[in-house]
Amino acid sequence: MEFDTIAAISTPMGEGAIAIVRLSGDEAFAIADRVFKGMGGKQLQTVPSHTIHYGHIVDPATDTSLEEVMVSVMKGPKTFTREDVIEINCHGGLVSVNQVLQLILRQGARIAEPGEFTKRAFLNGRIDLSQAEAVMDMIRAKTDRAMSVAMGQMEGKLSRLVQSLRQEILEILAQVEVNIDYPEYDDVEEMTLSMMMEKSTYVKGQIERLLQTSEQGKILREGLSTVIIGRPNVGKSSLLNSLVHENKAIVTDVPGTTRDVIEEYVNVRGVPLKLVDTAGIRETEDIVERIGVERSRKVLKEADLILLVLNYGEVLSEEDRRLFEAVKGMDTIVIVNKTDLSQSLNMDEVKELTAHHRLVTTSLLKEQGVDELEEAIASLFFTGSLEAADGTYVSNNRHIALLHQALASIDEAIMGAEMGTPVDMVQIDLRRTWETLGEINGDTVQESLIDQLFSQFCLGK
Numbered sequence: 001m002e003f004d005t006i007a008a009i010s011t012p013m014g015e016g017a018i019a020i021v022r023l024s025g026d027e028a029f030a031i032a033d034r035v036f037k038g039m040g041g042k043q044l045q046t047v048p049s050h051t052i053h054y055g056h057i058v059d060p061a062t063d064t065s066l067e068e069v070m071v072s073v074m075k076g077p078k079t080f081t082r083e084d085v086i087e088i089n090c091h092g093g094l095v096s097v098n099q100v101l102q103l104i105l106r107q108g109a110r111i112a113e114p115g116e117f118t119k120r121a122f123l124n125g126r127i128d129l130s131q132a133e134a135v136m137d138m139i140r141a142k143t144d145r146a147m148s149v150a151m152g153q154m155e156g157k158l159s160r161l162v163q164s165l166r167q168e169i170l171e172i173l174a175q176v177e178v179n180i181d182y183p184e185y186d187d188v189e190e191m192t193l194s195m196m197m198e199k200s201t202y203v204k205g206q207i208e209r210l211l212q213t214s215e216q217g218k219i220l221r222e223g224l225s226t227v228i229i230g231r232p233n234v235g236k237s238s239l240l241n242s243l244v245h246e247n248k249a250i251v252t253d254v255p256g257t258t259r260d261v262i263e264e265y266v267n268v269r270g271v272p273l274k275l276v277d278t279a280g281i282r283e284t285e286d287i288v289e290r291i292g293v294e295r296s297r298k299v300l301k302e303a304d305l306i307l308l309v310l311n312y313g314e315v316l317s318e319e320d321r322r323l324f325e326a327v328k329g330m331d332t333i334v335i336v337n338k339t340d341l342s343q344s345l346n347m348d349e350v351k352e353l354t355a356h357h358r359l360v361t362t363s364l365l366k367e368q369g370v371d372e373l374e375e376a377i378a379s380l381f382f383t384g385s386l387e388a389a390d391g392t393y394v395s396n397n398r399h400i401a402l403l404h405q406a407l408a409s410i411d412e413a414i415m416g417a418e419m420g421t422p423v424d425m426v427q428i429d430l431r432r433t434w435e436t437l438g439e440i441n442g443d444t445v446q447e448s449l450i451d452q453l454f455s456q457f458c459l460g461k
């Protein structure tokens with residue numbers, strides 16, 4: 001495949017120690033040679049691949065030196081993009097790195113689109129689509145565990161699994177062709193259908209197994225959307241603060257003009273909690289009051305986890321009861337706080353209302369019970385047996401949707417075979433399953449989708 005030469009700043013925009021301008025494409029070396037003075041006047045083409053060289057960036061038009069740099073030389077196809085790659089390591093100021101980029105662009109490179117380097121790695125066949133998507137997940141990972149899931153996917157764990165399932169399906173289809181070549185057996189149709197059913201059932205089981213990891217995979221990737229509710233003054237802010245302080249807050253979104261929900265991530269034993277509407281908790285008494293009943297119901301509905309806080313020092317109120325009502329059927333941990341106060345809360349009643357939820361007692365004032373709470377959170381979502389055995393998790397919504405589709409079509413195939421539908425009808429369902437699975441690694445995916453996926457990447461990645 002042939003592409004033009006692209007360039008971009010591959011480090012964050014801001015002041016830093018070093019900033020990198022990356023180039024990729026056929027002209028990368030030639031363009032860099034025009035502006036890089038170093039290596040005793042040698043051409044970049046002549047130096048060994050994967051070496052770095054000291055020198056200066058000089059504007060050939062004015063013969064002025066812009067920057068003191070280190071230039072990395074990587075020869076395709078053994079590079080990130082499989083093309084010739086040059087990386088110019090500049091001093092980390094915004095102006096200097098921009099000047100170097102502008103100069104490179106004047107020499108004939110084109111500014112890269114977001115994700116275009118990774119897209120080339122995909123288009124040039126170094127990685128497949130799910131691996132490319134994992135590159136982005138690595139950048140966005142909020143915890144060590146999320147990182148290792150993304151890393152596994154980037155290294156091809158999911159790709160290999162999906163590929164092996166597609167291979168199974170191809171083998172079924174090939175076997176059908178073989179059978180059809182021996183029509184002299186009169187039970188060939190029946191034999192073929194039963195073979196299809198048996199082998200498809202195996203593939204179906206594998207797809208189901210993958211889907212079983214998706215709930216946890218999604219949580220690892222996106223964080224567990226968590227809402228803290230409770231009457232005024234029960235200790236919601238205190239709870240939030242102790243979760244944030246005991247576990248380093250990972251990301252704090254700056255409230256924008258168009259969004260009033262603030263998210264904050266904390267890492268609770270490897271589970272990224274995305275604490276929703278923390279501003280609401282911090283500033284006013286009650287999320288239900290602040291954002292209105294309708295919207296708060298929506299916030300609750302969309303939550304993966306609800307922390308319902310009660311006050312040990314007060315009797316259960318009508319409002320508490322309404323909160324229990326609102327969280328029915330949801331993953332909820334009931335927290336009885338202020339256990340240092342003398343008891344007014346009827347614990348039998350609380351236990352009854354808590355029913356299937358977990359119950360944890362805390363005194364946030366005395367910093368008691370937070371460990372138990374964290375344990376409860378972690379064990380609610382990661383019980384040992386649910387850990388994916390080989391560490392392969394499906395975490396991406398696109399992949400999950402495709403697996404569900406694949407499951408539906410292989411189910412059709414199995415049911416068809418069971419009911420004695422003509423073999424060629426069953427073949428159609430199997431082919432569809434094969435294609436759907438191929439969309440995960442990008443074998444059978446549309447170009448417009450590829451463009452859309454990569455456009456969500458970082459600039460310079």
Ligand SMILES: Nc1nc2c(c(=O)[nH]1)N(C=O)[C@@H](CNc1ccc(C(=O)N[C@@H](CCC(=O)O)C(=O)O)cc1)CN2
Nearest residue numbers: 010020022050072074077078079080081082087126461
């Ligand atoms: N400076 C710098 N750091 C970086 C990157 C980069 O592009 N530049 N990466 C990117 O964002 C990541 C590293 N990823 C990479 C993946 C593959 C190859 C590569 O050259 N692969 C060759 C094998 C090379 C060899 O074995 O010697 C290949 O697959 O053929 C390089 C970087 C993280 N750090």
Ligand SMILES: Nc1nc2c(ncn2[C@@H]2O[C@H](COP(=O)(O)OP(=O)(O)OP(=O)(O)O)[C@@H](O)[C@H]2O)c(=O)[nH]1
Nearest residue numbers: 232233234235236237238284285286338363364365
């Ligand atoms: N005795 C005692 N007081 C606590 C405990 N936890 C929190 N408090 C106090 O209770 C008061 C209210 O705590 P907050 O964390 O602000 O409660 P809140 O639910 O966020 O309150 P609103 O913002 O009014 O809804 C503060 O004075 C806390 O110091 C506890 O375990 N024991």
